[in-house]
Amino acid sequence: MALRLFNSARSPFGRKLRIILIEKNLTFEEVTVDLDNRSAEFVALSPLGKVPVLVDGEMVIFDSTVVAEYLEDVFPHPAMFGLGVRQRLLHRTLDELGDHVAEQAVVAFFALQSGDTEVASSAFSRVSKALAELERRASVHAWPSEFGVGDAAVISGCGYLTLRHGEDALIACPNLRAWLLAQDARLSVAGSRPPI
Numbered sequence: 582m583a584l585r586l587f588n589s590a591r592s593p594f595g596r597k598l599r600i601i602l603i604e605k606n607l608t609f610e611e612v613t614v615d616l617d618n619r620s621a622e623f624v625a626l627s628p629l630g631k632v633p634v635l636v637d638g639e640m641v642i643f644d645s646t647v648v649a650e651y652l653e654d655v656f657p658h659p660a661m662f663g664l665g666v667r668q669r670l671l672h673r674t675l676d677e678l679g680d681h682v683a684e685q686a687v688v689a690f691f692a693l694q695s696g697d698t699e700v701a702s703s704a705f706s707r708v709s710k711a712l713a714e715l716e717r718r719a720s721v722h723a724w725p726s727e728f729g730v731g732d733a734a735v736i737s738g739c740g741y742l743t744l745r746h747g748e749d750a751l752i753a754c755p756n757l758r759a760w761l762l763a764q765d766a767r768l769s770v771a772g773s774r775p776p777i
């Protein structure tokens with residue numbers, strides 16, 4: 582039975598999984614969820630009402646990192662969490678930082694839409710802290726040796742940040758920007774890009 586990914590077009594967490602599914606060369610059906618008008622099928626599947634959700638036969642899995650771990654267990658090749666303790670730690674840490682950028686960029690986007698500048702400014706300050714750590718890691722090459730979940734999370738989080746808040750959001754991160762630009766050549770990165 583085909584894997585089904587319940588996702589919304591611009592979700593950075595959903596994009597992270599698209600990248601992993603493509604890297605693992607897995608066939609999947611993407612079901613677009615309208616978060617303003619959730620279908621009965623999606624409500625029944627998703628306890629938190631959030632995307633992404635992966636359905637694999639009887640298995641219903643939510644939270645992008647949990648889904649990524651599930652995919653790794655069931656389809657181990659190519660490895661997306663790194664091989665060995667150090668590589669795995671690098672991936673898990675980048676995953677956390679990338680997801681944090683994504684989450685706070687979402688908060689800032691909706692806060693700006695509703696005119697809540699205080700919440701937006703606090704979210705941007707959280708984004709800046711995560712970006713500073715990513716920039717430090719990019720500049721000293723504290724990065725996994727093989728592409729995986731950490732890379733996918735950083736690409737998706739930073740991609741969402743610039744989609745919603747403009748390219749200048751990364752102005753203080755020259756090394757991270759250069760790394761991101763180089764990733765555009767990857768099939769999974771180009772093939773998972775959200776609509777403008």
Ligand SMILES: N[C@@H](CCC(=O)N[C@@H](CS)C(=O)NCC(=O)O)C(=O)O
Binds near residue numbers: 633644
């Ligand atoms: N930690 C979750 C975050 C998922 C998430 O926040 N998804 C957003 C879309 S980007 C969502 O579904 N929001 C709807 C809501 O919170 O009601 C993950 O990694 O999957």
